[in-house]
Amino acid sequence: MNKLHIIKIGGALIDDKKSLKAFLEQFSQIEGAKILIHGGGKVAETLAEKLKITQTMIDGRRITNKKTLKLVTMVYAGRINKNIVAKLQSFNCNAMGFSGADGNLIQAEKRQHPTINFGFVGDINEKSINQELITNMINLGLVPVFSAITHDKKGNLLNTNADTIAGTIAQTLSKNFETELLFCFDKNGVLENIEDENSNLKTINKQEFSELKSEGKLHKGILPKLENAFRAKENGVQKVSLINEKKLSDQIKQGNEGTEICL
Ligand SMILES: Nc1ncnc2c1ncn2[C@@H]1O[C@H](COP(=O)(O)OP(=O)(O)O)[C@@H](O)[C@H]1O
Numbered sequence: 001m002n003k004l005h006i007i008k009i010g011g012a013l014i015d016d017k018k019s020l021k022a023f024l025e026q027f028s029q030i031e032g033a034k035i036l037i038h039g040g041g042k043v044a045e046t047l048a049e050k051l052k053i054t055q056t057m058i059d060g061r062r063i064t065n066k067k068t069l070k071l072v073t074m075v076y077a078g079r080i081n082k083n084i085v086a087k088l089q090s091f092n093c094n095a096m097g098f099s100g101a102d103g104n105l106i107q108a109e110k111r112q113h114p115t116i117n118f119g120f121v122g123d124i125n126e127k128s129i130n131q132e133l134i135t136n137m138i139n140l141g142l143v144p145v146f147s148a149i150t151h152d153k154k155g156n157l158l159n160t161n162a163d164t165i166a167g168t169i170a171q172t173l174s175k176n177f178e179t180e181l182l183f184c185f186d187k188n189g190v191l192e193n194i195e196d197e198n199s200n201l202k203t204i205n206k207q208e209f210s211e212l213k214s215e216g217k218l219h220k221g222i223l224p225k226l227e228n229a230f231r232a233k234e235n236g237v238q239k240v241s242l243i244n245e246k247k248l249s250d251q252i253k254q255g256n257e258g259t260e261i262c263l
C-alpha cells in the first residue's frame with residue numbers, strides 16, 4: 001500500500017499569519033500523497049464577537065443557528081480555505097480546497113439530540129466520505145484541503161468538527177493507503193501537566209486516557225481530539241499522533257514527536 005499523510009490543523013495556528021505560512025511550507029515539503037484538514041474555530045469566535053453573535057459550545061461542538069452557519073461558512077469554506085490553498089500553491093503544492101458539498105465529498109446528517117438543539121451541526125461516519133473521488137484526486141497528484149463545512153444532500157450546509165472530519169477521512173482511506181494521521185496543535189502532545197510543556201506522554205492507550213480524564217488533567221479541546229484519535233486508530237488507521245505544529249517536518253522524518261495513540 002502507498003503511504004498517505006493526513007494532517008489536521010486548527011485553533012491558534014490559523015489565526016497567526018506567520019506561523020501558518022511556516023507550517024504550510026513544511027506541509028508542502030512532505031513527499032507523496034497528502035491531505036490537509038483545517039478548522040478555524042478561533043477565527044470564527046473572534047468574528048462572532050465583533051458581530052455580536054453569541055456563541056455556545058457543548059461537547060466540543062458549536063451550536064450552529066442560521067446566523068452562525070452563515071458566519072462559519074464564510075470563515076471556514078471561504079477565507080481560511082482559499083487562503084491556505086493560495087499559500088500552498090506559492091510553495092508549488094498543487095492544492096484544491098473543498099467543502100463537503102463539492103463533489104459530494106462529505107455527506108453528513110444533521111445532529112439529532114434528545115434535549116439539545118445543535119442546529120446546523122453535521123455528524124459523519126465512514127460512509128459519509130467519497131472515498132473514490134478523494135482517491136482519484138490523490139492519484140492525479142492533487143492535494144485536497146478540506147474545511148469543516150459539510151452538507152446533507154438536501155440543500156443544507158452543515159458545520160462539522162474538523163478533528164472528526166480528519167479522523168473519519170483517515171479511517172476510510174486507511175483501507176487503500178498506509179495512513180498516518182497527525183493532529184497538529186500548539187502543545188508538544190498530550191501533557192500530563194498542562195503547566196509543563198515538557199510533560200508530554202510519548203504514547204497513550206485507552207486506559208491511560210480514562211485515568212487522565214478522571215484525574216481532571218484533560219480539558220477543553222484535547223478531549224474531543226483524543227476521542228477522534230482513538231476512534232481512528234481503533235478503526236484501522238495505521239499510525240495516529242498528536243504533535244506540536246512546529247514539529248511536522250521532524251515527525252515526517254523521524255516519526256517520534258508528540259504523543260502516539262496506542263490500542
Ligand atoms: N493535558 C493536556 N494536554 C494538551 N493539551 C491540553 C491538555 N488539557 C487541555 N488541553 C488544551 O487543549 C487544546 C487543544 O485543543 P483545541 O484548542 O481544540 O485545538 P485545535 O483548535 O487546534 O483543534 C490545547 O491548546 C490545550 O490548551
Ligand SMILES: CC(=O)N[C@@H](CCC(=O)OP(=O)(O)O)C(=O)O
Nearest residue numbers: 010011039040041061062148162
Ligand atoms: C460543529 C463544530 O463544532 N464545528 C467546529 C468546526 C471548526 C473546528 O473544528 O475548528 P478547530 O479545529 O479550530 O477547533 C466549530 O465551529 O468550531
